[in-house]
Amino acid sequence: MSRIFWVVFGKETLSFLRSIGLVAAVLYSFTADIYIAGKGIQITPRNVKIGYVDDTGGGISQKILSRLHKPEFLPPRRFKSQEALSRAIFDKEILVGILFDQDFEKDFRQGKKAQLNLLLDATAASQSFTTLGYLQNIVMDFSRPNFPVVIKSHKLFNQNADNHSFMALTEMLSVITLLIVILTAVVFVREKEEGTWDIMLLMPVNPKLIILAKSLSQVMIVMAGVLLALGFVIFGAFDTPMNGSFWAFMLLTFFYSFSSAGIGLFVAAVSKSTMQVAQLSIVIMMPLIFLSGAWTPIYAMHPVLQFLSLFSPLRYYIEGSESIFFRGTDLIDLWPYFGGVLLLGVLLYWYGFRKIGKLF
Amino acid sequence: MKRSVVKAYILKEFTELFRSKLIIMVYLMPSMIMLLFGYGIHMEVTHARTLIIDNDQSHFSRMLTAKFEHSTYFNAEVTLMSETEALHRIKQAKADIIVIIPSSFEKRLLHGQKSEIGVFVDGAFPNRGMTMESYVQGVILDTAQQIGGTLGKRGGMITVNSRNLFNQAMRDEDAIVPGLIGLVLLVAPAILSALMIVKEKERGTIFNFYASPLGRGEFLAAKLIPGFLLHSLNIFILFLWATELFGVPFRGSFWLYWLAAEIYILISLSIGMLISVITKQQIVAVVLTIIITIIPGFLYSGILMPISSMAGESYIEAHLFPVMYFNHIVYDSFLAGTGLASAKTVEYLGILILYAVIFLTLGTFLLKKELK
Structure with a gap:
C-alpha cells in the first residue's frame, strides 16, 4: 500500500522538477514576486508634493511649513494664486495644497479660531487620508501648549507601521493559495485531458491513495516554496519580526495547504481542460481572498459577507498567521484558527475526494 | 492576405470559446472582480472595536467616552478590566484599540496640570493601525478643546479645513472603482489569450498552423481578434457597473475612455499572447500570467498609493507596467475630466499605443512557424 503511495508521490514530484518552466514560475512567485509586492508599497507618506499660497506676512505660516520635511514631504512649492495651485493639482504635480488666507495670522494671534484651508487630490484617497492626518497632527502639535491633555500613543506589534513585511507576508499567503489550488487542479486535469485518469480509477488500486499521494506531492512542493520565501524574502530581505512560534506557523500552513488542495480537487472535478481550471480557480479564489479579511477587517463588512467569510479557510489562515507573526499570540489562543482551517480542510477535501474519485 | x-481560424476560435463554455467566464470574471473589490475594499476604518478603561469615572472622562460611543468609527466599550487583560484581548484579535484614562484625570485638569491619556492601537495591519491612531487622536484632541473651552483657557487655535478635489465626499468607491477597471481589463484578457497558443503546442495541433498557408501575423490576428471583440463589450459593462451601481461620477469624455480601453485590451491580450508564445506548458502559462498581471495590476494601479510618491525601484517598475498610464486616463475621465486638454493624458495615450505596437511586433517575431 505505502509503496504505491510513495511511487505516485515520487512520480508527481519528479514530473514537477522535470518541467523547468514550471519550477522557474514557482520559484519566481515565491521569491521575486513577494519581494516586489513587499517593496512596492509604502503606506506612510513619502515624497508628498506640497504647494502653498501664502497671503499672510509669513510668520506662522512659514513655521508650519518648516515642519513639513523629508522624507515624508518634498520642500513645499509656493504658488502665486489659488488658481495656479489648483491647476497644478489637476496635472498631478501637487498632491496637497495649503492655503493661508489673509486673516489666518491675525486670527491666530488674537486667540480666535484660525482656519487653514487644504486642497487634497482625492483620487489618491488613502494617501490623502494619511497626509491629512499628518498635517492635522503637525498643526495640533503647533498649538498644543494650549491643550491640557497629552496623548501617549503606541502602535502595538509594529510601532513604525512598517508596511513592507506586512505586504510581503500577505502576498506570500496569496501565492500559497493560488499555487496550491492551481497546481493540484492541473495535476488531475492533465490526466483527464490525456484520458489516463479513467484508467487510473479502473486499476485495482485504491483511488483514495492515488488522490492523496498526488495532492500531498503538490502540498510538499508549496511547503518547500514557503521555506524559501521565508528564508530569503520574509526574514532575509524584510527582517520581519517573528513574535510567535515558527513551528506553529509551519503546521498551520501545512493544514491550510491541504484544505486548499481540497478546493483544487473540486476545481479539477468540474473542469475538463487547463483553460477551464485557470478561469475557474480565479473565480473561486477571488471571493476567497476577499472574504478573508486581508483587505477589510471582517467586522466592518456587510453582515451577509461576514457570515460567508466563516466558510473561507483563508480567513482563519490569515488571521492565524498575523497573530503568530506580529501579535505573538500564545499557542493556546490559536485554537480557533487551527480549528477553522482543519474543519474546513476536512470538509473540502472530503467533497473534492468524492467528486474526483467517481468514474463517470 | 489569405x-x-x-x-x-477566427470562426474556429469563436466556436471553441462557445463550446467550452469559456464565454461565460469572459463575462463573469470581470464583473465579479469588480463587484467583489468594489464592495470588499475599504480604506476607511469603521466600527473599530475600542476598549476604554475609565479609571477616573468623572464628568470629563465621561465626556470623552461619550464622544467615542457616539462615533460610527468606533464600537466603544467602557470597562474596568486591567491593562494586561485588555492587551491580551488585542493579542487574541478581539479588540483593536485601548484607551486608558488615568485616575486623576479631572482633578489634574482642573488644577491646570497636564494629564496623560494612554492609547494602544493594534498595528498588525499597518495602514489600518495608522488610520485608527489618527481617528483616536482626533477625538481626544476635539474633546480636549471642549474641555479647554469650559475651563476658560484661551489661546490661538488652528483648525484644519480640508477640501477634497475630484472626490468631495472622499468616497471609497470613487477612489477604488475606476482603478479596478484598469486591473480587470489587464487580468481577464491576458488569461484568456495566455492559453491560446500554448494549448495548441501542448496538444500538438500547432502543426496544423505550421502546415497551413497562414503567416505568423495572420495567425496571431486570428487568435487575438475573438478575445478582443468579446472583451470590448466588457468596457461598457464595467462602465455601467461603475456609474450605475457604485455611483461614480463620470466627468470626462466617453470617447477618450473607450479609445484608451480598446488599446489597453489589445495590450493585455498581447501580454498573454507573449507568455503563450514563450512557454511550453499550459500550467506554466497560467501561473505566469496570474502572477505577472494581478500583482503589478494592483500595486501600480494607483488604488493603494499614488505613483508620484513611490521611491526607487518601485517608481521605475510602476513606469514599466502599462497599468499606470491607463489608470491615469481612467481616473482623469471619471473624476477630473480634463481629457485631452492635459498634455499628460495625450502623452500617456501615446505611450499606450507604443506598448501595443511593441508587444504585437515582439509576438510576431518570437512565434516560430517551423520545427526547431
Missing part, C-alpha cells in the same frame, strides 16, 4: 483562412 482572408478566407483567417476567417476560418
Whole structure:
C-alpha cells in the first residue's frame, strides 16, 4: 500500500522538477514576486508634493511649513494664486495644497479660531487620508501648549507601521493559495485531458491513495516554496519580526495547504481542460481572498459577507498567521484558527475526494 | 492576405470559446472582480472595536467616552478590566484599540496640570493601525478643546479645513472603482489569450498552423481578434457597473475612455499572447500570467498609493507596467475630466499605443512557424 503511495508521490514530484518552466514560475512567485509586492508599497507618506499660497506676512505660516520635511514631504512649492495651485493639482504635480488666507495670522494671534484651508487630490484617497492626518497632527502639535491633555500613543506589534513585511507576508499567503489550488487542479486535469485518469480509477488500486499521494506531492512542493520565501524574502530581505512560534506557523500552513488542495480537487472535478481550471480557480479564489479579511477587517463588512467569510479557510489562515507573526499570540489562543482551517480542510477535501474519485 | 483562412481560424476560435463554455467566464470574471473589490475594499476604518478603561469615572472622562460611543468609527466599550487583560484581548484579535484614562484625570485638569491619556492601537495591519491612531487622536484632541473651552483657557487655535478635489465626499468607491477597471481589463484578457497558443503546442495541433498557408501575423490576428471583440463589450459593462451601481461620477469624455480601453485590451491580450508564445506548458502559462498581471495590476494601479510618491525601484517598475498610464486616463475621465486638454493624458495615450505596437511586433517575431 505505502509503496504505491510513495511511487505516485515520487512520480508527481519528479514530473514537477522535470518541467523547468514550471519550477522557474514557482520559484519566481515565491521569491521575486513577494519581494516586489513587499517593496512596492509604502503606506506612510513619502515624497508628498506640497504647494502653498501664502497671503499672510509669513510668520506662522512659514513655521508650519518648516515642519513639513523629508522624507515624508518634498520642500513645499509656493504658488502665486489659488488658481495656479489648483491647476497644478489637476496635472498631478501637487498632491496637497495649503492655503493661508489673509486673516489666518491675525486670527491666530488674537486667540480666535484660525482656519487653514487644504486642497487634497482625492483620487489618491488613502494617501490623502494619511497626509491629512499628518498635517492635522503637525498643526495640533503647533498649538498644543494650549491643550491640557497629552496623548501617549503606541502602535502595538509594529510601532513604525512598517508596511513592507506586512505586504510581503500577505502576498506570500496569496501565492500559497493560488499555487496550491492551481497546481493540484492541473495535476488531475492533465490526466483527464490525456484520458489516463479513467484508467487510473479502473486499476485495482485504491483511488483514495492515488488522490492523496498526488495532492500531498503538490502540498510538499508549496511547503518547500514557503521555506524559501521565508528564508530569503520574509526574514532575509524584510527582517520581519517573528513574535510567535515558527513551528506553529509551519503546521498551520501545512493544514491550510491541504484544505486548499481540497478546493483544487473540486476545481479539477468540474473542469475538463487547463483553460477551464485557470478561469475557474480565479473565480473561486477571488471571493476567497476577499472574504478573508486581508483587505477589510471582517467586522466592518456587510453582515451577509461576514457570515460567508466563516466558510473561507483563508480567513482563519490569515488571521492565524498575523497573530503568530506580529501579535505573538500564545499557542493556546490559536485554537480557533487551527480549528477553522482543519474543519474546513476536512470538509473540502472530503467533497473534492468524492467528486474526483467517481468514474463517470 | 489569405482572408478566407483567417476567417476560418477566427470562426474556429469563436466556436471553441462557445463550446467550452469559456464565454461565460469572459463575462463573469470581470464583473465579479469588480463587484467583489468594489464592495470588499475599504480604506476607511469603521466600527473599530475600542476598549476604554475609565479609571477616573468623572464628568470629563465621561465626556470623552461619550464622544467615542457616539462615533460610527468606533464600537466603544467602557470597562474596568486591567491593562494586561485588555492587551491580551488585542493579542487574541478581539479588540483593536485601548484607551486608558488615568485616575486623576479631572482633578489634574482642573488644577491646570497636564494629564496623560494612554492609547494602544493594534498595528498588525499597518495602514489600518495608522488610520485608527489618527481617528483616536482626533477625538481626544476635539474633546480636549471642549474641555479647554469650559475651563476658560484661551489661546490661538488652528483648525484644519480640508477640501477634497475630484472626490468631495472622499468616497471609497470613487477612489477604488475606476482603478479596478484598469486591473480587470489587464487580468481577464491576458488569461484568456495566455492559453491560446500554448494549448495548441501542448496538444500538438500547432502543426496544423505550421502546415497551413497562414503567416505568423495572420495567425496571431486570428487568435487575438475573438478575445478582443468579446472583451470590448466588457468596457461598457464595467462602465455601467461603475456609474450605475457604485455611483461614480463620470466627468470626462466617453470617447477618450473607450479609445484608451480598446488599446489597453489589445495590450493585455498581447501580454498573454507573449507568455503563450514563450512557454511550453499550459500550467506554466497560467501561473505566469496570474502572477505577472494581478500583482503589478494592483500595486501600480494607483488604488493603494499614488505613483508620484513611490521611491526607487518601485517608481521605475510602476513606469514599466502599462497599468499606470491607463489608470491615469481612467481616473482623469471619471473624476477630473480634463481629457485631452492635459498634455499628460495625450502623452500617456501615446505611450499606450507604443506598448501595443511593441508587444504585437515582439509576438510576431518570437512565434516560430517551423520545427526547431
